[in-house]
Amino acid sequence: VSLDVVILAAGQGTRMKSRLPKVLHPLGGRPMVLYSVEMAAAVSQRPPVLVIGHGADGVREAVGDAARYVVQAEQLGTGHAVLQARDLLRGGSTHIIVFYADMPLLQASTLRALYEAQQTHDGPFSMLTVVADQPRGFGRIVRDGQGSVRAIVEESHATSEHLAIREVNPGIYCFDAAWLWDHLEAIPLNQKGEYYLTDLVEIAVRAGERVRAQVMDDPVEALGINTRVHLAEAEAALRARINEALMLSGVTILDPATTYVEATVTVGQDTTILPNTHIRGKTVIGQGCTIGPNTIIEDCTIGDECDILASVLEGATLEGHVDIGPFGHLRKGATLERGVHMGNFGEVKNSRLRAGVKMGHFSYIGDADIGEESNIGAGTITANFDGQHKHKTVIGKNVFVGSDTMLVAPLTLGDGARTAAGSVVTHDVPPDTLVVGVPARPRPSEPASSEKG
Ligand code: UD1
Ligand code: CA
Numbered sequence: 001v002s003l004d005v006v007i008l009a010a011g012q013g014t015r016m017k018s019r020l021p022k023v024l025h026p027l028g029g030r031p032m033v034l035y036s037v038e039m040a041a042a043v044s045q046r047p048p049v050l051v052i053g054h055g056a057d058g059v060r061e062a063v064g065d066a067a068r069y070v071v072q073a074e075q076l077g078t079g080h081a082v083l084q085a086r087d088l089l090r091g092g093s094t095h096i097i098v099f100y101a102d103m104p105l106l107q108a109s110t111l112r113a114l115y116e117a118q119q120t121h122d123g124p125f126s127m128l129t130v131v132a133d134q135p136r137g138f139g140r141i142v143r144d145g146q147g148s149v150r151a152i153v154e155e156s157h158a159t160s161e162h163l164a165i166r167e168v169n170p171g172i173y174c175f176d177a178a179w180l181w182d183h184l185e186a187i188p189l190n191q192k193g194e195y196y197l198t199d200l201v202e203i204a205v206r207a208g209e210r211v212r213a214q215v216m217d218d219p220v221e222a223l224g225i226n227t228r229v230h231l232a233e234a235e236a237a238l239r240a241r242i243n244e245a246l247m248l249s250g251v252t253i254l255d256p257a258t259t260y261v262e263a264t265v266t267v268g269q270d271t272t273i274l275p276n277t278h279i280r281g282k283t284v285i286g287q288g289c290t291i292g293p294n295t296i297i298e299d300c301t302i303g304d305e306c307d308i309l310a311s312v313l314e315g316a317t318l319e320g321h322v323d324i325g326p327f328g329h330l331r332k333g334a335t336l337e338r339g340v341h342m343g344n345f346g347e348v349k350n351s352r353l354r355a356g357v358k359m360g361h362f363s364y365i366g367d368a369d370i371g372e373e374s375n376i377g378a379g380t381i382t383a384n385f386d387g388q389h390k391h392k393t394v395i396g397k398n399v400f401v402g403s404d405t406m407l408v409a410p411l412t413l414g415d416g417a418r419t420a421a422g423s424v425v426t427h428d429v430p431p432d433t434l435v436v437g438v439p440a441r442p443r444p445s446e447p448a449s450s451e452k453g
Contacts, residue, residue: 001119002093004177005040005111008081009033009101010053010072015226021055023101024062025231028238029262029280031062032225035104041066042108043097043115049088050101051081077194078171079187082180090181095119098197099172102225105237106172110221114174114214123210124179125200128172130222131215137226138168139198141213149213150205152198157190167215169198170222238263246273259292268304286320300330303338316348319355337372351382354397366390368407371397371415379404396431 013022023033033050040048050067052059053075060069070084082098089096095118097111110128118126127149129141139152140162152169153162186203187195204211216222220241223234242263243256250269253259260278261267267285274292279285283297286304291297294310302308302318309325315332324330324342333350336342340353343360351368353359361378367390368382380401382393391409395401399413402421413419414431423440436443 001095003044003095003097003115004046004089004093005044005048005097005099006051006082006085006089007033007036007040007048007067007099007101008051008078009036009059010051010056010075010081012054012075013102013226016228016231018228021058022225024055024058025225027104027225027231027234028242029264032104033059033063033101034066036099036101036106037063037066039106039108039111040097043111046093049085051084053081077190077192078197079184079195079199082197083184083195086181086184089177092177094177096175096177096180097173098175100224103170103172103222104225105223105234105241106170106221107218110216111172114172117212117214118174118176121210121212123212124183124204125173125175126212126214127174127201128170128216128222129167129213130170130219131167132219132222133166135163135166135168136224136230138170138224140165141167141169143167143213148205149201149211151202154196154198156192170216170224171197172222173197295325365393367409368393368395370395371399373397374399374401376401377403377405377421381406383408 009023016022024031037048047067050063050069051072052069053072056071070088072081072084095115097115114126114128137155139154140158141149142151142153144150183200183203187199189195201211220237223237225231225234239260240256242261243253243259246261246267247253251267252272255275258275259273262280264281265279265283268287270287271285271289271291277292277295279297281299283300285302288304289302289306291308295308297313300313300316303320305321306318307323311325311328313330316330316334318336319338321338322336322340327344328342329347331349334348335352337353337355339356341358345362346359347364349366351365353370354372356373357370359376363376363380364382366382366384374395374397383406384390393407393409394412396413396415396417398416400418402419402423404422405419406424408424408426411425412428414429416432417429418434419425419440420436423436424438425435425440429435434443435441
């Protein structure tokens with residue numbers, strides 16, 4: 001036995017009322033279509049065949065080499081869409097799974113179980129069904145007195161008797177390949193000018209064949225997306241799934257309903273995530289951290305025992321025991337080594353703050369390297385941009401930068417240097433030297449007696 005997967009993604013998604021094709025709408029921060037492609041890759045070694053049409057270029061761009069493509073030039077229905085894959089797949093695999101790209105919460109294990117079920121079934125195909133209180137516009141499953149499936153009736157064609165049926169079609173099928181390729185053309189064109197894949201049920205039943213229909217355990221997997229209301233529901237379900245996995249792995253989440261973690265993120269044990277926190281992209285967070293409330297973190301690497309309060313971090317690296325906030329902003333290339341403290345209203349971009357640096361209040365540090373245990377006074381600014389070029393500021397170890405210092409780059413402050421409050425530093429400062437004023441100049445060292453006052 002062998003398996004190919006066909007994913008239908010050619011429709012426009014009219015009910016989304018969008019210029020963007022439905023399958024490119026983001027879910028959990030990624031285009032919806034990627035979920036189905038990954039699901040398919042988990043059950044079959046061959047890349048799935050994606051049937052594309054509306055927004056084909058965008059879909060190809062989003063999916064890349066992960067799929068093979070066939071184009072359905074005119075969207076004449078789901079049966080017609082599968083037909084487009086026939087030339088590519090006929091004579092190949094013994095089994096074909098077909099599902100729709102608008103069902104991103106489906107799990108690979110469910111597809112695998114369906115494939116296994118069809119291998120022991122003597123009819124031409126097996127399908128999944130959902131029993132749901134809300135039919136969401138899905139086709140209704142019509143069974144006979146013996147419980148055998150007779151037909152799938154689309155909502156637009158349904159009688160009031162059909163509409164009362166609570167068992168519906170999520171659109172996930174596993175076919176005997178030869179039967180599928182032989183019977184697709186038997187699907188009639190309906191009054192709406194479409195060929196419905198679902199008509200294969202009646203075609204099989206009329207030929208005396210049995211269709212196996214298995215009720216899904218978890219109806220959440222079948223959340224199909226037709227409107228933006230469904231999109232929000234799927235987003236909430238995906239979020240709940242991710243948060244649940246995190247909590248079961250040892251992360252405390254105070255309020256899962258307001259915690260937004262993308263599937264690509266990893267979080268270490270005994271870290272606590274507080275409400276209204278968004279963690280995205282390739283972020284890795286260590287153990288024992290407290291993140292939030294009101295925090296956004298994207299593409300960051302954060303070590304153990306860090307506290308991030310009400311801050312925004314993008315493309316930054318934090319070693320262990322760093323604390324930030326409230327209202328800190330780390331931008332691309334900010335590296336905060338072990339034990340750095342960054343208080344309120346600080347911004348750091350493309351800079352390294354070495355171990356133990358303290359930057360308490362209201363500072364901008366850009367394109368700088370700050371040595372161990374140095375102190376950045378309130379209101380310190382690296383003037384790194386002269387209108388045309390960015391320049392670097394290098395600050396040594398144990399430097400004391402006084403409040404409201406302007407560091408006009410390019411600039412180097414030696415180890416142990418000090419700047420007085422309000423100084424504008426335009427020239428390099430030698431080690432262990434105090435500079436004062438505008439522009440800042442070294443203050444002559446005074447005899448020890450006068451310092452006693
Ligand atoms: C379809 C099913 C319905 C099921 C529901 C589950 C049919 C006739 N109906 O209805 O029984 O309950 O899905 O979500 O199959 N597509 C194409 N080419 C086309 C038409 C559609 O590729 O010509 C793709 C769409 O991009 C989409 C999928 O097929 O990914 C389903 O199309 P959609 O229009 O959403 O079908 P439903 O009306 O929801
Ligand atoms: Ca649909």
